[in-house]
Amino acid sequence: MTDHLETAAEPTADPRDRGGPAQPMLIVDKIRKYFPIKAGLLNRTVAQVKAVDDISFYVLKGETLGVVGESGCGKSTLARLLMHLVEKDEGTMILDGDPVGEVRGVGLDALRRSMQMVFQDSYSSLNPRLPIEQSIAYGPKVQGATRRRAREQARDLLQRVGLKPQLFSQRYPHELSGGQKQRVNIARALALDPRLLILDEAVSALDKSVEAQVLNLLGDLKQQLNLTYIFISHDLHVVRYISDRVLVMYLGQVVEIGPVDAIYEDPKHPYTQALLECRLSMDPAERVETAPLSGDPPNPVNPPSGCRFHTRCPFAEDVCTATAPRLGNVLDFDSRQHLAACHMVHAGSGHSRAPRSVAAPSPGDVQ
Template sequence: MRQAQLLKVEGLKQYFPIYGGFLGAQVNNVKAVDDISFVVNRGEAVSIVGESGCGKSTTGRAILRLDEPTAGSIELDGVDLLSLNRGEMKDTRKEIQIIFQDPYASLNPRLTVRQILYESMNIQKHIKRKDREARMYELLDLVGLQRDQAERFPHEFSGGQRQRIGIARALSVDPKLIVCDEAVSALDVSIQAQVLNLLKKLQREMGLTYLFISHDLGVVRHISNRIIVMYLGKIVEIGDNDSIFENPKHPYTQALLSAIPVPNPKKKSKRILLKGDVPSPIDPPQGCRFHTRCPFATDLCKEETPQLRTVDKMAEGHQAACHYINEVSFDNLKIEQELVKVESLQSEDASYERVK
């Protein structure tokens, strides 16, 4: 059964102008996000992953119009968000909310939890005043906080508790889509697990839809239905959870997965080391943007930009942007299905040619 589409992003570009010279004229752009398209279906969790600077957080901010996109279209439940004026966008804010990375900086230190949760309800006016207190206590119950904590200030809570307040605030307006921008990266590992389990529980019970932005592949594997891999402002691979982890096709995705640490010290992993640094988004390479670091790059990769192509007809929706989609493979790389585990099945005396 095909899922109903909730978010549709087409040709999204987010350029930030660079000014210089004597008159302060625009001299160039930072191409943070450069012509990407994807969909998020109702009730699923789609994750965007990649190195720092790949454009994943900028994508989330552009979708919420916290930064005004340079070009493209963003449709939420059939409504083009970029066509809305300021007043119309304010009314639509309740449909799409965000959980920020820093659970302290995102909360007003001068407001109590009660005031923080009341603020969004007062702005959107979707709940009658007499019902707001009951709704506040309901939200605290949902995220695992005590009702008597409503009168406390953010500095009186731990990092994990503050992030729960952020989740409660996002839920207070009954959104259709929640953007989780590195929502657990600032937390201790044990607290990360608690918050992730909470997010999954809320999704299951309330039918929530997530756009989850993260650099942590272990976190992504735990919460995602589908995964989008970005590199230097472009989508290089997209597919369901199992397809990406079990059968990655783009060399960049393979390198990312090889970096997942192995929790068992007796088992060896084969780390793929990419040469060079990430190029500048001000002047990205022509052709495939990954070709400057890819050991399989040819002249074709330097000249022509690869488009997303279907990897396998059996794996519906699995696409990769590589000219040699079914030909490149790092020797002896085996990516296991278990969470946070990448290991080689070859014996210790087997030869392995390290990618330089």
């Protein structure tokens, strides 16, 4: 691990780099996963959970892409799809210029060395019967490191995430606090020296003061190890703090994507607007008197027709029920691009609030 310290200062000097600095770290094109719901004697498929429905995006090298959405929006499935823990139905992934899982591209083993995942802190993320050192050393051992080498590496990593190896290496998960467990989780993900880290609700279960510690740690590690993050969370405050660009998901689809400031200061999609309004102020004088969104997020089993948000959208019109709005060309590789899948930002969509002329100066207006 330590040999990257010298190279960290100059991002382009990473020896693992293949596609050059301009090549996005990861391109995901129209990835899709439907889970069948089976029932009856013959085990026939009666419905489908459209967990991830044609999602495209890219992550640049050294960038943090925040993914936000409520429960059931498919963000965790997306993480598992990217890690190939769940088989995708359709779509392609390109890792640093090489297609994943194809004959001439990168194999799964190489993918796993380049891409790792930090799970949400919970009782299930660490093996309760293994001392944490062994949990961390497991990955390197699987990839062929000797027992001794893997152990050394685990101890190095513990040190790096701020846990003294001599104090902690032999402890079991139940002897650690939530924040310490999450540090171990991060160390385990780093054990294979990855370039892209997927953080699935990595700080959501932590107390605020511990959350700040872990976020600071993630910031340091990103610099030292030249990492790229996909940061999945439902906490809009944290996502704003950590992200360069933000992707908003609703019922398995991307509803808005753009630079973090554009999303937070000028949200285009009514769902993003409502989510942002749901953030709580710390001042009792600024209480919310009416909830910005009513009802629970609908079930992803049979998502509504047209725009999936129309059942909760205050601006919904006939066109929203009839046709699904398009997001636009996401894979444009312009990091300032701000797109929203809403009829209101697309000129000529038929929505009464849509801009009249095609030349309307809306960043979300691509078509």
